[in-house]
Amino acid sequence: MVERVYLYDTTLRDGTQGEGISLSVEDKLKIVHKLDEIGIDYIEGGWPGSNPKDMEFFEQVKHVRLNHAKITAFGSTRRAGIPAREDANLQKILHSGVQAVAIFGKTWDFHVTEALQTTLDENLSMISESVQFLKENGLEVIFDAEHFFDGYKHNPDYALQAIQAAEAAGADCITLCDTNGGSLPQEIEAIVQEVVRRLSVPVGIHCHNDGELAVANTLAAVRTGARHVQGTINGYGERCGNANLISVIPNLQLKMGYQCIPEEHMKRLTSLAKYVHEVANQVPPSNQPFVGKSAFAHKGGIHVSAVLKHPETYEHIPPESIGNKRRVLISELSGQSNVLYKAKEWNYDLNKYGSRSREIIAKIKEKEHQGYHYEAAEASFELLVKQALGELKDYFTLDHFKVFVEKTGSETFTTEAVIKLHVNDQVVHTAAEGNGPVNALDHALRKALEEFFPMIKNMYLSDYKVRVLDEADATASKVRVLIESSDGKEKWSTIGVSTNIIEASWYALIDSVRYYFMKHEDALKDCPAYQLHTVKS
Numbered sequence: 001m002v003e004r005v006y007l008y009d010t011t012l013r014d015g016t017q018g019e020g021i022s023l024s025v026e027d028k029l030k031i032v033h034k035l036d037e038i039g040i041d042y043i044e045g046g047w048p049g050s051n052p053k054d055m056e057f058f059e060q061v062k063h064v065r066l067n068h069a070k071i072t073a074f075g076s077t078r079r080a081g082i083p084a085r086e087d088a089n090l091q092k093i094l095h096s097g098v099q100a101v102a103i104f105g106k107t108w109d110f111h112v113t114e115a116l117q118t119t120l121d122e123n124l125s126m127i128s129e130s131v132q133f134l135k136e137n138g139l140e141v142i143f144d145a146e147h148f149f150d151g152y153k154h155n156p157d158y159a160l161q162a163i164q165a166a167e168a169a170g171a172d173c174i175t176l177c178d179t180n181g182g183s184l185p186q187e188i189e190a191i192v193q194e195v196v197r198r199l200s201v202p203v204g205i206h207c208h209n210d211g212e213l214a215v216a217n218t219l220a221a222v223r224t225g226a227r228h229v230q231g232t233i234n235g236y237g238e239r240c241g242n243a244n245l246i247s248v249i250p251n252l253q254l255k256m257g258y259q260c261i262p263e264e265h266m267k268r269l270t271s272l273a274k275y276v277h278e279v280a281n282q283v284p285p286s287n288q289p290f291v292g293k294s295a296f297a298h299k300g301g302i303h304v305s306a307v308l309k310h311p312e313t314y315e316h317i318p319p320e321s322i323g324n325k326r327r328v329l330i331s332e333l334s335g336q337s338n339v340l341y342k343a344k345e346w347n348y349d350l351n352k353y354g355s356r357s358r359e360i361i362a363k364i365k366e367k368e369h370q371g372y373h374y375e376a377a378e379a380s381f382e383l384l385v386k387q388a389l390g391e392l393k394d395y396f397t398l399d400h401f402k403v404f405v406e407k408t409g410s411e412t413f414t415t416e417a418v419i420k421l422h423v424n425d426q427v428v429h430t431a432a433e434g435n436g437p438v439n440a441l442d443h444a445l446r447k448a449l450e451e452f453f454p455m456i457k458n459m460y461l462s463d464y465k466v467r468v469l470d471e472a473d474a475t476a477s478k479v480r481v482l483i484e485s486s487d488g489k490e491k492w493s494t495i496g497v498s499t500n501i502i503e504a505s506w507y508a509l510i511d512s513v514r515y516y517f518m519k520h521e522d523a524l525k526d527c528p529a530y531q532l533h534t535v536k537s
Ligand SMILES: CC(=O)SCCNC(=O)CCNC(=O)[C@H](O)C(C)(C)COP(=O)(O)OP(=O)(O)OC[C@H]1O[C@@H](n2cnc3c(N)ncnc32)[C@H](O)[C@@H]1OP(=O)(O)O
Pocket: 014, 017, 047, 049, 050, 051, 076, 077, 078, 079, 080, 104, 105, 106, 115, 116, 117, 126, 146, 179, 238
């Protein structure tokens, strides 16, 4: 039978101890729903004794119907020198209305004498009396053995006495914490093995990522008997973060054969990770293992060639199994296979064009050498392919444009662009103002084309980025302009490179418009200018 590992999510508590992470009560409630849906067993909502926001969360979450997860509160053992029933933190946990609680207690003697500034015996009493008090009040109690691994390395007898005190007082699970995140997998394995041998209650693991080993250490603990795993979505957490459940889950379930969440929910991992990044207002790291945009993005030609034959040549798991997808990138490191793959994605059968894919590759490599970066501008790449195949329509041609920037005295800058284009056999000549030269050029181009292609009103520039390519040349440097455009439904990116920023912007701008027209050729039939010729490659 498949063995079960229980998941305890602390995104809403330890996750918010990460720099830059702050969640409102509404954010926390939204995340609770998603965690419950995917099958997390315990959701630690916060520390009721810490702040009014967490108290409000526990009030509001009482009205939320969950299918699976238990909402859990967090807190510490009682303060030194007072009875547990008089401890304000423990009282607040009881009033929070939860059925389960995790309380952390000291297991490293150094922390007892230096941080708590109390005696080793008093700390053992704090642990056992706090656990007992919460148990007597009907709660499921998880004891988080703070700094357990460091404590065990310095004074194993005391560390063991501390967790045995929690067990004797009735704790339902003892979670061993690598609080400073500095332990190595082999240390975790040996220590967890020893603890599992000595305790009768289930053992859990809670790892921090200071040595970049939180996931590895968590897996090592499970290998040697831990069956309760604590972590956060996307690895948010104090300092360098906590064990990332988004990586822990597929490793345990797909590779080590444990069951953590229902099999059919595995495909939701990618969207869960993105959702939590979004709510937490974090930019998702593209190289995040398993779920990042680049996690299955193949760039090197050798890789793409092999992946097309057998995906497992360069993929450790099928991307779809966790809801991600394979991508192929175009760059100077591409081979024919990259181009064939992309062409197939766009439904072009390059095989019928003989050696064209080689010519396309040669062109890309040459352009990338000039400063182009097609990986970030797939629309420009698609135009390049279409043009090379002789299938790109000649929507308009430029006669010339002029851009004027004027400043007189204390007046603000004014900018104007004049443009002359040919659309079929007609000439169009317009001018427009803008809040800068590229904006004025964009306005003038649109104004000129609007009469022939009214659909241009539906598209707009959604992002504009400039990067200086060879800074050593200062103001004579080459610049790369990347433009992102949208029609409200789709987004596409185009590129231009030149030593002149206006010229680079122009190339990116016209690619953006040409791409839009190319993708909506059916709609172009209703446009006054529909009599298009193809562009010579
Ligand atoms: C390993 C972890 O991640 S533990 C969780 C850490 N998270 C947080 O600290 C976030 C929430 N914390 C808070 O809101 C506040 O720190 C509070 C409300 C808990 C306490 O605030 P204050 O009463 O002002 O105390 P302060 O934060 O300055 O110091 C912590 C106190 O807790 C004591 N303490 C620390 N661990 C424990 C423990 N396991 N059991 C009992 N007391 C403890 C410390 O000795 C210190 O006591 P002192 O004030 O007598 O020196």
